[in-house]
Amino acid sequence: MTEDLQGFVAATAPLVGLELSPEQQAGVAAALPLLLAQAGLVLTAAVPPEIKGAPVFVP
């Protein structure tokens, strides 16, 4: 799993202009599972379709 993620980081980081050392790639790979777990919660939220994202948020 970790090796897969490090491979993902190694492959994708240069595409957004990030040249990372192997140590940095490993650090990002270690940070990704928690972030992606949170992203999973967000993407599976049942938000009604009429709710739009707003460019400026007003409480």
Added chain:
Amino acid sequence: MIDPISASAAAIAAAVRSGATSAVAVTRAHLDHIEAREPALNCFTTVLAERALAVARTVDAVVAAGRDPGPLAGVPFAVKDLFDIAGVTTLAGSRIRRDAPPAAQDATIVARLSAAGAVLLGAQVMDEFAYGFTTENAHYGATRNPRDPAHVAGGSSGGSAASVAAGMVPLALGTDTNGSIRVPAAFCGVFGLKPTYGRLSRSGVFPFVDSLDHAGAFARSVPDLALAYDVMQGPDPSDPVQVARPVEPASEALASGIDGLHIATLGGWFREGAEAATLEAVDRVAAALGARDSVELPEAARARAAAFCITAAEGAALHLPTLRSRPDEYDPATRDRLLAGALLPGSVVVQAQRLRRWFREQAARLFAQYDVLLAPATPGTAPLVGQATMMLGDREVPVRPNLGLYTQPLSFIGLPIVCVPVARPGALPLGVQIVAAPWAEATALRVAAWLERRGVVAAPVAG
């Protein structure tokens, strides 16, 4: 004669305005106290002794001339090191910004406090770029908790909260993106105010997550917090997020009591995993307020997750140029999370913003019934410096990402919150969030003041 170190900001200002003491004497006393306590606590990145004494002399000259220096006459204060101070480089807790040029002018709310007669003493230690909850900074060291220096102060505004608890200053400014005022306020046992998103200007404040950043304050009493808040309010077109509302003073409402207020405790997510002592603290505050109802804010876990993702993605966007050019100058713990955020799909951020609007509606339904909601600030008391994991219920989890579990869902929708320190003699402090509807800071402060008058919450000088 007042003791300047334990005196409230209001008492200091009254004494300076009446001539009972001088701003210079108050400033010198605090500078001496900082010098004595700083080696053990590490709250400051910069102490501005000469500037402070010069300002204090000006305040005294105004008094001597028979004029009024303002409601904060001679009151020392300090700011998290992401507020601009004219002539000083804003470090934002980083090594990267050491070679940035000095700020040309004070941040708007720093200038407003100064215009009210307050005396700025310095800039304070924080988590690197505000991305943390412990103020264990790889470049500037850990800020220690004045209630027990073996423990963290909390973060990211740790130096600010700790300095107020230690009596170094009676007032300090911090910022709160996901809990960075409320977590250190709870751990250090002081009062913290995170106003409504858009209430106070962030102009001249180094950003972290523009769509979540709030500026706020710490104090050892609710009247001091309200006094500072009132002075800092008002439109500022230079912050596009700041809402041009008129000043809505909170100080005058503090004595109103709680009659007529409907108060409930947040259940569900806001009680899961908390230590027994934390829940006892919330329940003690609820009992004192006569709050018997428990209500749920649905999908708080997903709201917290959305705040987590927006933070990573926006933080990454802000730092992408320096992540590309100077990655080795970041604390690896900061850099790796920002880099991970740079790889997050955009669909997550869009969905997180949609969830934010939906979640705001759920909170609005509760505020149609209740004026104030209560929640713990943190799962437990301050962890030890260097502590990597903690227990969340029966699960062992990493400390750093989990201290904001109960703060993140609420700042996500910009609600105004006062974090109050529950009096626990002989034990580390615990904080309770007094949560109000948008723009109802005065209500949250009014409840906090009522609790303070009855001794349910208190913030004495530590040590």
